[in-house]
Amino acid sequence: MIKEKIQQIAKDIFDDVVANRRHLHSHPELSFHEVETSVFVANKLEELGLEYHKMADTGLVALLKGDKPSDQVVALRADMDALPILEANDVPYKSQNPGVMHACGHDVHTSSLLGVAKILTDLKGEFGGTVKFIFQPAEEKLPGGASLMIQEGVLENPKPQAVIGQHVMPFIDAGKVGFRAGKYMASTDELYVTVRGRGGHGAQPQQNVDPVVITAHIITALQTIVSRSADPKSPSVLSFGKVIANGATNVIPNEVYLEGTFRTMDEKWRSEAHIKIKKMAEGIAESMGGSCEFNIIRGYPFLINEEKLTASTRGHAEDYLGKENVLDLDIWMAAEDFAYYSQVADSCFYRLGTRNESRGITSSVHTPTFDVEESALEQSVGLMAYLAVKQLGN
Ligand SMILES: [Zn+2]
Numbered sequence: 001m002i003k004e005k006i007q008q009i010a011k012d013i014f015d016d017v018v019a020n021r022r023h024l025h026s027h028p029e030l031s032f033h034e035v036e037t038s039v040f041v042a043n044k045l046e047e048l049g050l051e052y053h054k055m056a057d058t059g060l061v062a063l064l065k066g067d068k069p070s071d072q073v074v075a076l077r078a079d080m081d082a083l084p085i086l087e088a089n090d091v092p093y094k095s096q097n098p099g100v101m102h103a104c105g106h107d108v109h110t111s112s113l114l115g116v117a118k119i120l121t122d123l124k125g126e127f128g129g130t131v132k133f134i135f136q137p138a139e140e141k142l143p144g145g146a147s148l149m150i151q152e153g154v155l156e157n158p159k160p161q162a163v164i165g166q167h168v169m170p171f172i173d174a175g176k177v178g179f180r181a182g183k184y185m186a187s188t189d190e191l192y193v194t195v196r197g198r199g200g201h202g203a204q205p206q207q208n209v210d211p212v213v214i215t216a217h218i219i220t221a222l223q224t225i226v227s228r229s230a231d232p233k234s235p236s237v238l239s240f241g242k243v244i245a246n247g248a249t250n251v252i253p254n255e256v257y258l259e260g261t262f263r264t265m266d267e268k269w270r271s272e273a274h275i276k277i278k279k280m281a282e283g284i285a286e287s288m289g290g291s292c293e294f295n296i297i298r299g300y301p302f303l304i305n306e307e308k309l310t311a312s313t314r315g316h317a318e319d320y321l322g323k324e325n326v327l328d329l330d331i332w333m334a335a336e337d338f339a340y341y342s343q344v345a346d347s348c349f350y351r352l353g354t355r356n357e358s359r360g361i362t363s364s365v366h367t368p369t370f371d372v373e374e375s376a377l378e379q380s381v382g383l384m385a386y387l388a389v390k391q392l393g394n
């Protein structure tokens with residue numbers, strides 16, 4: 001049985017997978033600068049005898065064809081970049097690149113995919129179909145490595161019928177995984193706003209145009225885009241996390257600067273909302289005698305897990321890990337550039353539990369104390385290898 005064989009190899013290579021993860025963790029590189037990481041992955045692929053080619057500068061794509069006849073293709077994706085965070089963990093594999101840290105688990109994704117490549121290379125005689133391994137740069141930074149890899153044709157020649165990706169999840173115990181069919185993560189757009197008025201003495205508002213009051217109205221009114229214009233059946237979020245009005249107790253400033261985020265899960269509504277948001281903010285500023293410059297930088301699209309693929313993948317996960325270890329995920333309004341694959345190909349993005357409360361491994365991703373329970377790497381490599389083989393119809 002292929003499942004048992006995969007489980008055995010996943011056990012056998014566990015120490016190597018952990019060593020690779022620790023190497024990557026201690027040598028993190030920022031988005032679009034994954035130079036050493038790319039060389040590391042290339043060397044490992046060469047050791048396995050897998051042909052690869054480079055894409056989007058530091059990205060790599062490799063193919064493995066099973067010996068049995070089949071024209072099915074499945075793509076497996078890992079991201080390789082780290083974040084500009086100073087690691088606070090005191091561990092032997094602590095970041096040796098101060099100020100840069102694998103705080104989103106992309107070291108786990110990359111070392112896992114290398115492990116999957118090892119398992120499937122060993123079992124190549126036992127399955128049919130082609131596995132495409134995608135190691136992409138820059139998940140954490142716009143425009144996103146995924147969008148560049150797709151532009152450069154990563155989903156062509158051969159074209160996969162399914163794209164599968166995983167992401168660590170510190171809120172799920174190690175040993176478990178989570179799935180959600182349908183819309184799962186949000187589109188994310190960045191908002192940069194300057195509200196202009198005419199500053200002056202705080203005691204003489206009648207002689208000024210107060211951009212602080214205009215901004216207060218704009219922030220409040222824009223919430224009606226979410227509460228009155230958005231379809232209540234589809235989530236939207238509009239948040240401003242930065243508001244700078246640099247006056248004083250008795251000084252009305254000339255302008256106020258804001259930064260925020262708009263997230264939703266519907267491309268048509270997303271575009272309509274952009275127009276409404278701008279129009280409302282500009283209208284309010286103008287009606288109060290000021291002006292407003294509203295810039296929206298489009299980020300990643302929303303992520304959708306194709307229903308049928310996700311149902312079958314979830315079933316295979318239950319088969320591999322046991323029903324009790326496969327959970328349902330809630331919608332998550334964060335963004336992920338895997339969304340680009342999901343917009344153009346049938347895709348499934350699932351979560352790998354990496355939490356271990358007894359060892360204090362509970363920190364959220366993107367924090368200086370983030371770490372993973374490494375025992376999860378055994379399930380990580382075995383499960384993904386099994387999902388690929390099953391998806392190929394074996
Ligand atoms: Zn991240």
Ligand SMILES: [Zn+2]
Pocket residue numbers: 104105106139167
């Ligand atoms: Zn991530």
